Amino acid sequence: MKDVIFLAQRMMIFGIPLLIVALAAVYSERSGVINIALEGIMIIGAFTGTLFIYFMQKNGLLSGYPLLIVAMLISTLSGMLFAAFHAFASINMSADQTISGTALNLFAPAIVIFVARAIVGVQQVPFKNEWRIREVPGLSKIPILGPMFFKNTYLTTLIGIIILVVTHYVLFHTKFGLRLRSAGENPHATDAAGISVQKMRYAGVLISGALGGLGGLIYIIPITTSFNGTVAGYGFLAMAVLIFGQWRPARIALAAFFFGLLQAVSAGYSGISFFKNLGIPQVYFEILPYVITLVVLIFTSKTSAAPKALGEIFDKGKR
Secondary structure, three states, rough: OOOHHHHHHHHHHHHHHHHHHHHHHHHHHHHOOOOOHHHHHHHHHHHHHHHHHHHHHHHHOOHHHHHHHHHHHHHHHHHHHHHHHHHHHHHHHHOOHHHHHHHHHHHHHHHHHHHHHHOOOOOOOOOOOOEEEOOOOHHHHHOOOHHHOOEOOOOHHHHHHHHHHHHHHHHHHHHHHHHHHHHHHOHHHHHHHHHHHHHHHHHHHHHHHHHHHHHHHHHHHHOOOOOOOOOOOOOHHHHHHHHHHOOHHHHHHHHHHHHHHHHHHHHHHHHHHHHHHHOOOOOHHHHHHHHHHHHHHHOOEEEEEEEEHHHHHHOOOOO
């Protein structure tokens, strides 16, 4: 039972960032814009958030949860601003969306490392992790579930669940969600109905950037005490979660926790007696999540139901 609890706790740590970033991709792709730039957006969000935390802790200006909340807001805003470049290139300039996203993915780590060295003096931005919740009063006493989800947890777990519920409601129970989805399914019909396809796609990409930036910081906080300019391919893994989840929030949540479980095994197998006793070399556990990602995509790519106008450049003159 001890191993199961440990694995469940680690699964939430790795699964929640995947969930948030995959949901970020939903907003963009449901509007018809491929957002492969999520890796770069995560890097920018993680960097700005950790840099803010570093300066606040260094100067003793802010601490505790107020510091974390402000840092998350900064990561959210920086992710949105960075995504605006992708939105402008893809929507206004009619650039190839994949190339635009790839360019931002290449630019993000380079600018982050450059700025970190210029400001901090080293590539890594250090910070103190002071946000682990040892146990949630009352809830941690629940049999089985209490130790799994309400001990050694983070506020970010709750935030991820809230984003999941809000995303499902917004996409399928609001006028905005209907218009956003229509822009990704049939943009010409959307335009004929008097709805601005450009505005809906901008909204989708900017919301995607905001959540992607937030997801970057939420990924970094529980697993390390410094940021070195990488999020270990989590943005790309989130795209796999999106496809596996068929662009639907509930399915994406299941896929995110499945891949989070694989990441938990990969990162913490030495702390789990069952896996440790197998005697399998560490490298096999480390590549496991990425190998299974490829296998899953191979078997689900033919049946994936992406938005019909995903990746298509909208031209009002064409019907």
